[in-house]
Amino acid sequence: MAQGLCLTPQQAAQFRKAEVLAWTGKAGSARYDPWEPMHPPRTLDYIVAANGPFATIQSAVDQAIRAGARPDGAPYVISISEGYYTGPVYIPASAPPMTLFGAGRDVTTLAAGIDAQMSGDQYRARFGAQFDQAVPATRAIFERIAARETLTTCNTGVLRIEADNVSVSGLTIENLYACDRASAAPKGTEPDAQGRFAHGQHQAVALHVAGADRVHLHALHLRSFQDTLYVQSPLPFSSARTCVEDCIIEGDVDFIFGQATAYFDRCTLMTRGERGAMSWVVAPSTNINTRYGFVFHDCDFTHDGAETGRNGTSFLGRQWFEGVRATPYGPLPRNYACHIGSVSQAQDGGGTISRPTLEAVGKAVVIGSRIGSHIDAQNPWDDWGTVWGPRYRPAQASGSDFLHNLAAWLDREGLEYAHIDPSDIWLGIAP
DSSP: OOOOEEOOHHHHGGGOHHHHTTEEEETTSOEEOOOOOOOOOOOOSEEEOTTSSBSSHHHHHHHHHHHOOOTTOOOEEEEEOSEEEEOOEEEOTTOOOEEEEESOTTTEEEEEOOOTTOBHHHHHHHHGGGGTTOOHHHHHHHHHHHTSSBOOGGGOOSEEEOSSSEEEESOEEEEOOOSOOGGGSOTTOOOOTTSOOSSSOOBOOSEEEESOSSEEEESOEEEOSBOOEEEEOSSTTEEOEEEEESOEEEESEEEEEESSEEEEESOEEEEOOTTOOOOEEEEEOOBTTSSOOEEEESOEEEEOSSOOTBTTBBEEEOOOOOSOSSOSSSOOOTTOSOOOOOTTSSSOOTTOOOHHHHTBOOOEEEESOEEOTTBOSSOOBOOBSOTTSSSOBOOOOBHHHHHHHHHHHSOOTTOOOTTOOTTOBSEEEEO
16 A cells, blocks of 8 residues: 655645635535635734733633624734733634744743543643633633543644634643543553553643634744644534644644644644653644645744654654544454444444544645654555454555555445546655
């Protein structure tokens, strides 16, 4: 099976920034909506500072929500002074356009320790006081998360953006969770000298674009271990756009992931090897009918120097398929309860594979970037899982791979993918 395409200049030209960011909406019938992220004039509306009118980032965001959208659609501009600020911070879907800019990522930090295995009660005890005076839309997000038995990945963000037309720059945003929760690790696993576990469910998001469109991230430093940046689509079979420029993003396992379209320009993607985990930079879950997934242009894929899990080798990525109960491809062990059934059903259940899972094919293209020696040059794109396990998918570099796998492993009854072009590029690298 192909391990990724080496793109020609003509193929690479299909992934120009203006083209990638011009499409949004329903997968397969996206609307053309040209969008060029801009740096708006810094006419300040609110200033966040320890001794200023707004002592927390959330209080300034909430004030912009109270003020309501401007008639001309101009964003509210929130300046964040040097300092250390505690998250989480939410920007609800009903919030007006806004720009948050810090004094610089070296001197302005937003941080919190939140992981997927944290209980809602723990979340409430740790962060509840921060939202006592929040506006209703903000408070509703907190209550929704705090009501959960366990948070799960999609509720761990230090900064959560649900609103369209948001720009964030000049900050370090860090999830402080140190992979030290024993309940998140496989039974019998021993921690390292720092109390960290290399394996297990250690998801801890720094920045979560939660279904928002036209989000601009600029000059940020995003830091966690697993799942640092999550760019999520608003609904299944749909997409939204995030533009990431001049950012540093650090992590180890799948540390840039999600279903949305995201263009990364002049960014540094640093693999952290300090806990010895297997490492994949990206885990796209792009719907098969969404034009673009992740595009990296003029980026540096670097490493912190510590050895990662498989003989010091890391991978550019693997294609994530979420909500899975069984594998889309490959044989299942005899003692495994789930099996491959009709993939035309709307939801997983009874050991079947849903259409959203099958069609979450994952798309990522790297153009004009520097890829460090820590990445496996011969096989930069990894399979998901192992062929003998219940969760396996081989790397699919193109529509041709998908059609081949479909014919080889799955019952096609009720499915029609004649519209898939075998030459469609899903995983590729261009000089």
